[in-house]
Amino acid sequence: MSEPVGGSGARGFVRGPQSFVAGLGLIALALFAIWAGDDLARGTLGAIGPGLMPFWLAIGVGLCGAALCVAGLLRAGAPLQGMPLRGPVVVLLAIVLFAVTIRPFAFGSVTTPGLGLAVAGPLAVLVAGYASPEARLSELLILGLLLTAGCMLLFGDLLNLPIPMLPTALIQALSGTIPSRTLLRIAAGILALFGLGLLLLNRRSAKREPIDVAQHSLTT
Incomplete structure (x- = not known):
């Protein structure tokens, strides 16, 4: 019988699918935030602009996503499972x-x-x-x-x-x-x-x- 992705036994290139997919999602969110706030002036630490905090928050989210992707490649994790739609739909709303x-x-x-x-x-x-x-x-x-x-x-x-x-x-x-x-x-x-x-x-x-x-x- 074939093993589920991320389960026990032989694994492919991605060893932790849940971590890897979550990391990709965070990276995509960070890139979108940087793009959406590109027209906001960031200013300096002495004169903080409206775009400074969102920009660095997006950088932090992107780094967390990259770390999750690396963990998904190097560390064995749980396989992908079905996700209820209520949470993402309500949060997006x-x-x-x-x-x-x-x-x-x-x-x-x-x-x-x-x-x-x-x-x-x-x-x-x-x-x-x-x-x-x-x-x-x-x-x-x-x-x-x-x-x-x-x-x-x-x-x-x-x-x-x-x-x-x-x-x-x-x-x-x-x-x-x-x-x-x-x-x-x-x-x-x-x-x-x-x-x-x-x-x-x-x-x-x-x-x-x-x-x-x-x-x-x-x-x-």
Whole structure:
């Protein structure tokens, strides 16, 4: 009988098919990210541009992919197996949703409203979380709110990267009344407070859940 690819016994050129294919996927993702961000100015370490961090993140992902490919060639691994489509499809949907909501996006004569990272971030985390059948709405909301608040403070406040942080309509409505950086900090604080509030409620409800105890009869 013939052995499965990557199984025991004689092996071909690729000894670890799963590692090798995963590495190729990461390399392809890195090349796409570099191509997509090629028009963004990278700047320098003293004056970081919007394309610097994505570029080096893509380089890191590509190096990880190359390492996986080498491991697949040199080290025996598991054979390729069927993969459920739910995870990749839902994650891809979350990425597309994030791309079309963080800033205005034109579909012919229809243009989506720019919601900024404050809305697009939690929304993408919420959708991507359902790639797992074990996803829980409360946990995804907590993760999305706290993660987005941290990203807003890091990328918008500390690094001052030109990433849309707030909905376009909100910025236009409050233009000239509140400084943009102050508005960003207020929005991040609100998201963090909501996230922490949900976290406390989630923990409190978990403590209040009754514990099922097996009832044992004293009679034999």
